[in-house]
Amino acid sequence: MTALRLVSDGTPRQGSQELQPVSTVLNDDRLLDAYSETVTQVVEKVSPAVVNIDVRQQRSDRPYRSREMQGNGSGFVFTPDGYILTNSHVVHNASHIEVTLSDGRRYSAEMVGEDPDTDLAVIRIQAPNLVAAKLGDSEFLRAGQVAIAIGNPYGFQCTVTAGVVSAVGRSFRSNSGRLIDSVIQTDAALNPGNSGGPLVSSRGEVIGVNTAVIMSAQGICFAIPINTAKFVVGPLIRDGRVRRSYIGVGGQTVPLPRRLQNFYNLTVESGILVISIEADSPAHRAGLLERDVIVGFGEQAIASIDDLHKVLTEEQVSVRSPLTIIRSSEKRTLWIEPEESRGARS
CATH class of the missing domain: 2.30.42.10 (PDZ domain)
Structure with a gap:
């Protein structure tokens, strides 16, 4: 078999950089197919639970005058009876919340509760035949694991991006000023409108709630860990807030x-x-x-x-x-x- 030499290396070496066997190329193709198949299966499993959230807010810009503002975000159904998890900043001070399911059905939603300190909120719709996403465990996440983000950036419904968990244990401040701990960093691309959507593992389990991105950077995105969400949703459903x-x-x-x-x-x-x-x-x-x-x-x-x-x-x-x-x-x-x-x- 013909030996090859790297152009950048001026020292001849016998037997170095041999041509890759056809079987190895086929194995690489199979690995790529396996990765694609994994992502596809996860999306098919989770996307029916992902929703688009349209929000209207009344804001006063001068005395005795207000104007209506519109916003958009994402969320996901996590119980069959219509409870939806999203970001607090998506639905904060909303005068009207409308949810669009992946099958096109639209419903008005009620605010159940929000916790600005963790940037999480729960809303609810009354709808039949809902698919609920399965919540995973974010405690044992490791850098390098596959991470898949599903959401509605700029209103493009059920957009999928994939990457890896870039780091765990990050911290950043919520709008309330409190520090959110154990934040997940990922390079799965996020854009405005992704907020509140799920970050999903290769098992099809939600491991985080997408919440923020550094706009001046590329591929530095953050999600609230799902274990934090698990702690918060109980008090939100029960009391509408988290007592501190x-x-x-x-x-x-x-x-x-x-x-x-x-x-x-x-x-x-x-x-x-x-x-x-x-x-x-x-x-x-x-x-x-x-x-x-x-x-x-x-x-x-x-x-x-x-x-x-x-x-x-x-x-x-x-x-x-x-x-x-x-x-x-x-x-x-x-x-x-x-x-x-x-x-x-x-």
Whole structure:
């Protein structure tokens, strides 16, 4: 068999870069066919559950005058009785929501609940013969796994793009300011209108809810992990919202002097500098002052605003807990009783 030499390599080598056997080419073709067949089967399985969401909103642009705005997004049916998961930013403040199924049927939808902190929302339609998508498990996702996005970019219904899970464990901020953890990064192309649609595994299971893209980049897209959605949908269906606690402070993350870390054996290198305190809030009643630095809540060390958000869960509502602070270089403990949050507050 004739030996070939790479053009870029000037050193002759015997037997290098031999012609590829026909059997290998055929195997490659079979692999490509298998990949295509996998994607096709996933799309056929999941696309009947994917819906187009048209939204109308009333917005005031000047006193005594409002105008109607229209928007578009995606979602997917996740129960046979018509519950649909989508993004909060798709349906937020909607005056009318209309859902179009993959078979062309159109229905008005009601808002069940939304959680801007995770950018997730649940809406519902009353319709027969619905196909529900199967929810997977996002905990054990690995970079390199096949990822398939189905949605309605720019209104083009049931558009399919495929790629891989580029990374897991990313974080970004929701519109409310809270950090969303464990976000999935993918290179499956997303465009405006894909928001709320499913990111699907090669098994045909939903592993994420497509939510954002870096417009100035290519192939850097993000999805809320489906395990986060599983946690959120229960409270949304039951209460219309996710209960969280708050203490009523505004602050910023600041580094701690090394001498304070060593003197008080602190396990964090930063804390939250209190900039403002809401009147008659838990923080106000606990005696917290501006310029205090929060370094602990309960048994949890606090190094940042995001750490505080993570511990202010529903379970902390009305639970008296120690708040560890540094005040004028002195470590103190205050007792605080968080209240239920009514919005994006700390």
